Amino acid sequence: MFGDQALALVVESKRSSQTDTLYKYNDQLVRNVQLEIRTLQSDLQKTVGPDINALTPSQQVLCASTMYHIAIRRNKRCLLAYHAHRLERLKHLYWSVGGALPHILTDTEIRSKLSPHEVDFLRSYNASVSDIRNEVLDVLDLAQGITVPPRDMRVNVVVVRECGTVQTESGTFAFKLGQRYQAARSHVEHLIVQGYLEVVP
Amino acid sequence: MDFSDSTLDDHLFGIDTDENPIARLIRAWIDERHAPDLLVFQAALIDDLMQKLHEQGLVVSALQSDESTTEEEHLRITLVKTDMERAKFLIRSYMRVRLHKIEKYAAFILQTTEEQQKLSNAELVHAQRYQQMLANHFHATVLDALPESTHALDQTFPDGTSMITRPDRDHPVFVHARVPCPDVLLPDGDKITLEQGSIHLLRYRTIDTLLARGQVNLV
Numbered sequence: 290m291f292g293d294q295a296l297a298l299v300v301e302s303k304r305s306s307q308t309d310t311l312y313k314y315n316d317q318l319v320r321n322v323q324l325e326i327r328t329l330q331s332d333l334q335k336t337v338g339p340d341i342n343a344l345t346p347s348q349q350v351l352c353a354s355t356m357y358h359i360a361i362r363r364n365k366r367c368l369l370a371y372h373a374h375r376l377e378r379l380k381h382l383y384w385s386v387g388g389a390l391p392h393i394l395t396d397t398e399i400r401s402k403l404s405p406h407e408v409d410f411l412r413s414y415n416a417s418v419s420d421i422r423n424e425v426l427d428v429l430d431l432a433q434g435i436t437v438p439p440r441d442m443r444v445n446v447v448v449v450r451e452c453g454t455v456q457t458e459s460g461t462f463a464f465k466l467g468q469r470y471q472a473a474r475s476h477v478e479h480l481i482v483q484g485y486l487e488v489v490p
Numbered sequence: 491m492d493f494s495d496s497t498l499d500d501h502l503f504g505i506d507t508d509e510n511p512i513a514r515l516i517r518a519w520i521d522e523r524h525a526p527d528l529l530v531f532q533a534a535l536i537d538d539l540m541q542k543l544h545e546q547g548l549v550v551s552a553l554q555s556d557e558s559t560t561e562e563e564h565l566r567i568t569l570v571k572t573d574m575e576r577a578k579f580l581i582r583s584y585m586r587v588r589l590h591k592i593e594k595y596a597a598f599i600l601q602t603t604e605e606q607q608k609l610s611n612a613e614l615v616h617a618q619r620y621q622q623m624l625a626n627h628f629h630a631t632v633l634d635a636l637p638e639s640t641h642a643l644d645q646t647f648p649d650g651t652s653m654i655t656r657p658d659r660d661h662p663v664f665v666h667a668r669v670p671c672p673d674v675l676l677p678d679g680d681k682i683t684l685e686q687g688s689i690h691l692l693r694y695r696t697i698d699t700l701l702a703r704g705q706v707n708l709v
Binding site for chain 2 (some may be wrong): 319320327334361362365369372375379384399404406407409412413414417418419420421424425426427429430431433435437441442462474475489
């Protein structure tokens with residue numbers, strides 16, 4: 290009671306940051322905290338009940354209602370923080386695969402960790418970002434990596450995940466697992482960020 | 491050469507404007523990455539560079555498919571293309587940093603008209619849509635299951651904390667003076683002069699107007 294479960298949600302977020310992993314959406318705990326807030330709210334109303342219109346409520350009522358108010362506010366804040374933190378992680382994931390939403394949604398391991406609402410959020414986020422991307426797409430792709438500045442035009446890559454035959458601007462590649470290829474970096478960038486290819490010296 | 495307001499300002503404040511667009515982009519990019527709040531979108535500069543990249547791209551692909559292009563010219567084309575990729579990287583990073591800040595402070599931006607003027611149209615639309623999808627998500631997952639009285643997402647509490655995140659304008663930044671900047675007012679009332687070329691650690695709030703005029707840049 291009084292914020293213990295909400296704290297567990299925050300601890301989970303913190304652990305998720307520290308270990309850099311996405312945990313499964315904790316539906317049960319979220320529901321419990323929501324239930325706790327509703328219980329607190331009805332307790333609050335019972336406590337204040339007869340004094341609701343009193344100009345100077347008694348000391349006891351004042352103290353008790355303050356306590357309830359703060360507990361409700363804290364629980365709500367923890368709930369929102371938990372969800373906001375997850376959204377940040379999902380956005381990070383989205384950008385790290387070069388804005389390829391299907392890549393995230395078809396990955397059963399990731400998909401099983403998301404709540405349906407989070408999938409909806411990602412879809413609408415993707416729609417909004419795509420509009421910005423499309424505005425400049427004839428010159429550059431905003432979703433490409435921004436961590437390492439380009440050094441060479443061409444890269445040597447090795448196939449680490451089966452991806453079959455792929456059409457790129459530098460031609461069609463029949464990628465075979467374990468084989469090395471050379472291609473223009475910007476043309477295979479999306480395959481690199483999605484983990485199909487790995488850059489080798 | 492267009493004489494937009496910013497170049498006119500540059501002349502007034504004695505700043506060398508003959509810098510090439512890439513150098514200006516690099517500065518805008520570094521400033522944007524270091525500033526705690528959103529800076530004004532460099533629309534003219536970005537449009538100009540986009541246009542140039544587009545044209546250069548056309549020239550390069552025309553030359554590449556031309557059979558009379560010699561081996562040496564192909565080498566040069568590779569160099570040009572590498573340079574183009576680098577420019578694109580800068581623009582991409584610049585726009586992504588902005589998107590990050592816009593999403594972080596979406597609620598604050600949408601409250602303040604001054605902030606909105608710093609955004610391009612596309613960015614503003616994104617800020618609105620983002621704030622909306624955030625509110626939808628919070629309602630669907632958290633708030634709808636709570637009592638009506640707790641549904642607000644923009645409260646300010648008695649202890650002064652607000653649910654709306656604002657940029658921390660007191661954040662310390664390293665400032666490099668591009669021109670001599672006399673009489674910079676510090677929070678404690680003192681005035682200092684930033685000598686040309688010197689580097690100082692100051693609160694962002696104290697130098698934001700100098701930064702907007704391009705008299706200093708962040709490092």
